Amino acid sequence: MGCDLRVAAIDVSHWHARYDSAWLPVFRDLGASFVGMSDVDGTIAAARAGEFGGRSFTDYRAMVQETKPDFVVAMGRHVDMPERFRFLVGEGVPFLMEKPWGTDAATVNALVELAENKGAWAAIPYSSRYIAWTIKARQMMDAGEFGTVSHIQFRSMRPRQRRYAPWNSAWMYEREAAGGGVMLNIGSHGFDIARYLTGEEPEVISAVISNRVDGLEVEEYALATLRTPSGIIFNNEMGYLMPAWPELASWPKNNGEQEMKVVGDKAMLRTVAGGLQVLKPDHEEMIEGLPPYQIGAPRLARDCIDALLRGDGPPVPPRAAARTMELIQDAYRMAGRD
Numbered sequence: 001m002g003c004d005l006r007v008a009a010i011d012v013s014h015w016h017a018r019y020d021s022a023w024l025p026v027f028r029d030l031g032a033s034f035v036g037m038s039d040v041d042g043t044i045a046a047a048r049a050g051e052f053g054g055r056s057f058t059d060y061r062a063m064v065q066e067t068k069p070d071f072v073v074a075m076g077r078h079v080d081m082p083e084r085f086r087f088l089v090g091e092g093v094p095f096l097m098e099k100p101w102g103t104d105a106a107t108v109n110a111l112v113e114l115a116e117n118k119g120a121w122a123a124i125p126y127s128s129r130y131i132a133w134t135i136k137a138r139q140m141m142d143a144g145e146f147g148t149v150s151h152i153q154f155r156s157m158r159p160r161q162r163r164y165a166p167w168n169s170a171w172m173y174e175r176e177a178a179g180g181g182v183m184l185n186i187g188s189h190g191f192d193i194a195r196y197l198t199g200e201e202p203e204v205i206s207a208v209i210s211n212r213v214d215g216l217e218v219e220e221y222a223l224a225t226l227r228t229p230s231g232i233i234f235n236n237e238m239g240y241l242m243p244a245w246p247e248l249a250s251w252p253k254n255n256g257e258q259e260m261k262v263v264g265d266k267a268m269l270r271t272v273a274g275g276l277q278v279l280k281p282d283h284e285e286m287i288e289g290l291p292p293y294q295i296g297a298p299r300l301a302r303d304c305i306d307a308l309l310r311g312d313g314p315p316v317p318p319r320a321a322a323r324t325m326e327l328i329q330d331a332y333r334m335a336g337r338d
Contacts, residue, residue, distance in 0.1 A: 103179030146264030
């Protein structure tokens with residue numbers, strides 16, 4: 001399905017420009033036309049413009065002001081995101097900005113308050129809301145099919161973090177620039193899903209992190225346990241430990257391991273090879289589904305475009321980013337990170 005959206009992209013050296021979520025191919029395939037590509041590395045900006053269209057810039061401000069896009073896809077180092085965010089809100093241009101919008105909860109909360117006060121159209125790409133397991137789980141939760149929910153498991157193992165350097169994002173190894181490792185990056189999806197599925201505001205009750213394999217400033221493995229006010233336990237486990245780099249880490253293979261499960265007294269929903277399994281006392285159902293990383297980002301991007309064209313707000317509102325960052329910060333504190 002095509003669209004007439006004129007899109008500009010900020011900080012296109014970010015790995016999500018071309019890999020994993022792959023926002024540039026995703027928006028191109030949805031029919032959007034690119035009018036500008038910006039990056040502090042002019043060579044990369046020019047290469048992306050040559051591949052996807054638009055003019056190349058080293059200054060994102062000049063790009064937005066000169067090309068006047070309908071929509072902006074913003075990426076970049078986590079520490080630099082607040083500056084880009086404030087500029088886009090000031091320009092009044094709708095945008096999707098890669099997570100996490102900053103490196104601490106206070107900063108992200110301030111950005112969200114700014115967006116809300118200004119009525120800005122700002123979307124956070126929590127694409128795990130759009131995978132088959134989450135969609136089915138939300139349907140079953142809303143219908144009360146699980147009965148009393150005991151616990152939810154959200155486990156995501158991604159390829160080794162050594163991929164970030166050849167993907168022009170070696171800053172991901174630096175705590176000052178990235179804010180953290182896998183807990184902040186991959187874990188944000190799980191923290192968001194904990195709130196999205198339960199409809200409650202959970203608290204972190206335990207957390208551990210490890211950098212034993214690569215020994216970097218940032219963690220490569222993390223496990224956080226949350227509990228909702230009603231007593232649902234949510235285990236959020238994440239890692240950069242799949243031995244899939246380099247041959248099996250890139251699109252379209254993008255090998256990772258996901259183990260997702262909702263367990264209640266009346267039903268269980270879990271990911272299995274080839275799709276989903278619904279298990280009830282008198283019934284078992286197998287549902288075929290695509291791997292999560294092949295459907296989440298395109299569906300979210302399509303939803304953003306549709307909402308924008310209808311005049312609606314972003315499908316994942318800014319407030320979700322603030323609450324997720326608060327949970328991440330609580331998990332780091334619980335894990336003993338200063």
